Amino acid sequence: MSFESSDASVVKSIRQRDLLNCWLRLYTSVQKPPQLAAYRPDRLEDERADLVYYIVDHASTPTRFIIDSNGTRMASAYGSTGKGRYLDDYLGPILGPVVLPAYHTCIARQLPTYTISMIDDVNGRVVAYERLLLPFCDSGNDVTHILASLKTISEDGGFEIRNLMRGHHSVPKPVLSVVLDRNLTHRMPGRGAASELIEIG
Template sequence: MNFENGTIDSIRSTSQRSLAGYWAKLALAESGLPPFDQFAPGPGIHDPKYIAVWKVEAGKDQLDFRALYRGSFIDEAVKDPWVGKTLSEVAPPVLRIPIIAASAHCASSGCAIYTVLRTCDSAGSPVDLERLLLPFGTRGRVRVIVASLQLVSLEGKVERRKAVESFEIQTDVVLSFRISANSFKESRPKKAAAVPLPA
């Protein structure tokens, strides 16, 4: 998978942009990776029902990601329990490569990773999985990844369980961005110069 450099504007979801902005603020305050124990977004920032948390584990040959938590909307979508299992154990085969590649890139780059994966529902309408990964760690090493997972259909309501079944059959990678914390600082709107009022 190729990851282009992106900015906060690359993220479609308003709540995911808010969560990414919160992460960037922590990262900029730390001048690097924020420790996971600082992760405490308020209720107005992002709904924890959409969150999964993964511990980054260094294996002999590659990194693996062990589930520590998943929100209730993810529970609705995925019937099998995840907590305690690795990403390679729980990711469906067709999703394994893009999901693990994004997680590995998040861990190696220390950047937020935003991907959009697409499938179609039974009526042929597109359904997107918007996936935002945020790295947390210490001493320059990513130890935890917080993932926000949102299913979106422009045609109406998404049935989570059926959408996951569709992704297991066919998945296309639509977007894949790497977003550094510094890019949030650069993309902040600049204050407009004051214009004097006519006398």
């Protein structure tokens, strides 16, 4: 799976853009992925159900990812909780090749990645699965943690989230895979419409 270069405007969800903007404010001061403890976006608690934290295990070859939490929507979509498990084991051989490239690209580039995949729910409704991955470095120069924001939306209206990714009525079909490395900006707080823009890259 190849990842195109893109900027932040490709991210559809307003809340995911807020999460990305907070990451960028920290990134500009150190020019590398920030420490996870310093990342405190507004209304984080409101997003807990859609967030999953991962620990990056560089001792494995290839690098593996330990699920350090499990957002309730992810647990519903995948049919079970995954806390404490390796992501590749949790995903299995069908979903792994579709999902894992975004995580490996995130740590290799040390920049956010964003993907959209389409999948049918059990009733045949088409659902867009939007994934934003944010890297963090708590020590050294390697990415030590990843925060994933997972959003699902269907133009058909309501859909069934339970076992969405496990029904295997259809394999998720990637329609967008990008690394956010171009014209990344964030607005300085407290300056309204005339906010100063900081550009990265």
